[in-house]
Amino acid sequence: MDNTAAVPPVVAIVSFRLGHPDGVSVEAAKWAAAFKALGFAVLTVAGAGKADRLLPGLAIDATPPPTPVELDGALADADLVVVENLCSLPLNRGAAAAVACRLRGRPAILHHHDLAWQRPPFTDVAAFPPTDPQWAHVTVNHRSRAELATRGISAVVIPNCFDVDMPRGHRRRTRTTIGVEEHEPLLVQPTRAIARKNVPAALRLAEGIGATYWLVGQAEDGYGPELDRLLSAAWVPVVHGLRAGLTMADVYAAADAVALPSTWEGFGNPTIESAIHRRPLAVGCYPVAKEIAAWGFRWFPADDHRPLAAWLASPDPSLHDANLAIATRHFSLTTLRRRLSHLLCARGWGAR
Numbered sequence: 370m371d372n373t374a375a376v377p378p379v380v381a382i383v384s385f386r387l388g389h390p391d392g393v394s395v396e397a398a399k400w401a402a403a404f405k406a407l408g409f410a411v412l413t414v415a416g417a418g419k420a421d422r423l424l425p426g427l428a429i430d431a432t433p434p435p436t437p438v439e440l441d442g443a444l445a446d447a448d449l450v451v452v453e454n455l456c457s458l459p460l461n462r463g464a465a466a467a468v469a470c471r472l473r474g475r476p477a478i479l480h481h482h483d484l485a486w487q488r489p490p491f492t493d494v495a496a497f498p499p500t501d502p503q504w505a506h507v508t509v510n511h512r513s514r515a516e517l518a519t520r521g522i523s524a525v526v527i528p529n530c531f532d533v534d535m536p537r538g539h540r541r542r543t544r545t546t547i548g549v550e551e552h553e554p555l556l557v558q559p560t561r562a563i564a565r566k567n568v569p570a571a572l573r574l575a576e577g578i579g580a581t582y583w584l585v586g587q588a589e590d591g592y593g594p595e596l597d598r599l600l601s602a603a604w605v606p607v608v609h610g611l612r613a614g615l616t617m618a619d620v621y622a623a624a625d626a627v628a629l630p631s632t633w634e635g636f637g638n639p640t641i642e643s644a645i646h647r648r649p650l651a652v653g654c655y656p657v658a659k660e661i662a663a664w665g666f667r668w669f670p671a672d673d674h675r676p677l678a679a680w681l682a683s684p685d686p687s688l689h690d691a692n693l694a695i696a697t698r699h700f701s702l703t704t705l706r707r708r709l710s711h712l713l714c715a716r717g718w719g720a721r
Contacts, residue, residue: 381447388419434463538622561586570630577674621646644692
């Protein structure tokens, strides 16, 4: 009798950084779990953060890029490589070119959360994303898939998906931790602090509904001085940052409403997270929001506080029931595993 256990194929997930609270890191972790459920062993490779193999040359703005020897060593045992946004945005062109070169002719998935021409600093950048007959391209929305198609690149859409059965957080404990009384309205912006997240609009919304404003993420991309100016000038109480011991489930539990006033998002995870946690959401007019809203979600405008204020004065639970049902039907982790499985089978990359 042959007692030799089957060796699972290895998928390597490669990114600028992993293990952080940014959207790419969060979604990469979900993909890692989905691949494990589909019978793969998972290896993570990143320039910064938490990964099985750290190659500093992959980090955003790092120089020099990783050498061919470093990349070949990090990816030597990978049967399939998933590149998370590193070849989508030219944040480290040397690293993107090096990764693309080493992946030529081998199975890979380029997972695009954003694309170069969708960001104002990179609208004129050519040669992004790279492509190869052995690669599959995956976008998180239909807008990006269509834009790739105009550039001769075929892609499939796998939207961001979520644990719709995740445990709920602790409302009273969280509010106590951040110093907000139970009777005080609390508006949460569960994003990083960068220009396109539109912090000024969230502050205006908080002022309009008379709420304490909680910005969860830290400033990035040089936004710190502007953020300090905005928060110090706010007319409402401000909480900034995620306190030790708290989770995002706690953040949503503490909130009375959620703000996503962004001018651009590749997807916008709070659109689904707010539904899962049964919280009303005020959304900005970023392009992909219209695509997600088409599923039937009921949201409030981020640029007019009056509809949200009226709902908070007389809440209608049917809004939460409807939003949660849509999230469960179309954006669950089961959906992610099914869509990934279809892609892998279509390419002949299924687990042995």
